[in-house]
Amino acid sequence: MSGLTFTPLKLEGLQKVTPFYATDLRGYFLKIYEKGAFRGAGMDGEIWESFVTFSKRNVLRGLHIQRPNPQAKLVTVLYGEIFDVGVDLRQGSPTYGQWEGLVLSHENRQGLYLPEGFAHGFLVRSDFALVSYLCSGAYDPKGDGGVRWDDADIGVDWGLPAGMRPIVSQRDGNLPTLADYERQGRTWKE
Numbered sequence: 581m582s583g584l585t586f587t588p589l590k591l592e593g594l595q596k597v598t599p600f601y602a603t604d605l606r607g608y609f610l611k612i613y614e615k616g617a618f619r620g621a622g623m624d625g626e627i628w629e630s631f632v633t634f635s636k637r638n639v640l641r642g643l644h645i646q647r648p649n650p651q652a653k654l655v656t657v658l659y660g661e662i663f664d665v666g667v668d669l670r671q672g673s674p675t676y677g678q679w680e681g682l683v684l685s686h687e688n689r690q691g692l693y694l695p696e697g698f699a700h701g702f703l704v705r706s707d708f709a710l711v712s713y714l715c716s717g718a719y720d721p722k723g724d725g726g727v728r729w730d731d732a733d734i735g736v737d738w739g740l741p742a743g744m745r746p747i748v749s750q751r752d753g754n755l756p757t758l759a760d761y762e763r764q765g766r767t768w769k770e
Contacts, residue, residue, distance in 0.1 A: 582617035586693075589682075591675045593695035594666050595621065596682060597654065601689055612656050612691055613714055623693060625652035625716030632658070633711045635704045640738065640746035642701015643667055643755070644726040650696035652716040660709030661685035662702040665736055667727065669761075670697035677758055679736045699726055703738050703746055726755045733758050 583600025600611040613627065635641065643665065655664055665681040683705070684690050694700050702711065727734065729752060740746060756764065 582614045583611060584614060584617045586621040586623075589680050591666065591668050591678060591680045591698075592673070593668075593670075594680055594698065595623070595693040597656075597691035597693050599656075599689055599691065610689060612712075613654060618693075623652065623695070625696070627654075627714045627716060628718050629713075629715045631713040631715065633713075634708065635711070636708050636747070637704050637706060638744075638746050640701065640703045640729050640748050640752070642726060642752065643699040643729055643734075643736075644701065644724070644752075645669055645697075645699040646717075646720055646723045647725065649717055649720040649723050651719075652696050653694045653698075653700055654691055654714040655684065655694070655700065655702070656689075656691040656712045657684045657686050658710040658712050659686045660704065660706035660711075661687070662704055662706075662709050662711060663739060664692045664702045665700070665738075666692065666694045667699040667701075667734055667736070668697070669699050669727070669758075673697070677734060679734055681736065701726075701729055701736075703740070705739075725761070726752070727758050727761050728752075728755045731757045 585598040587596040667679045
């Protein structure tokens with residue numbers, strides 16, 4: 581028995597992952613991934629890479645996607661709290677261009693599974709956050725791209741106070757809007 585549970589979210593393919601968690605006087609034990617459990621829940625991507633990012637409060641990373649070699653991702657927070665977002669960029673999907681977000685933290689121990697074809701980004705809501713990504717497929721720098729975090733056509737509500745701008749990299753600040761992304765022929769096709 582894996583102890584992992586999966587809750588489908590509004591956008592098809594996105595899933596909230598509740599890990600196995602046990603605690604005692606020594607601390608805790610957390611299992612965030614088991615191949616058979618993920619397969620049983622319809623998520624067949626094989627884990628190829630693991631990444632960890634350290635980011636400070638109000639840092640926003642994203643919205644990133646890789647094409648033509650897309651990656652599915654399992655995102656969890658090792659320490660801190662983030663607002664994690666997936667945007668459906670699967671051409672022909674009934675929820676194309678729509679987003680969904682979850683608060684992930686070391687305290688709620690939740691994860692977000694994003695299937696291939698979803699752009700991903702997050703905003704750090706704690707003093708800092710240590711975020712883990714398990715990714716299917718290898719990173720392809722030639723196919724690395726994304727869409728702007730503040731694209732009005734997508735309309736992600738990051739929960740930022742009025743007038744506040746997050747800290748974004750130059751690269752992320754220069755990502756195209758969804759309309760420009762489409763004009764460049766960058767949508768992901770199944």
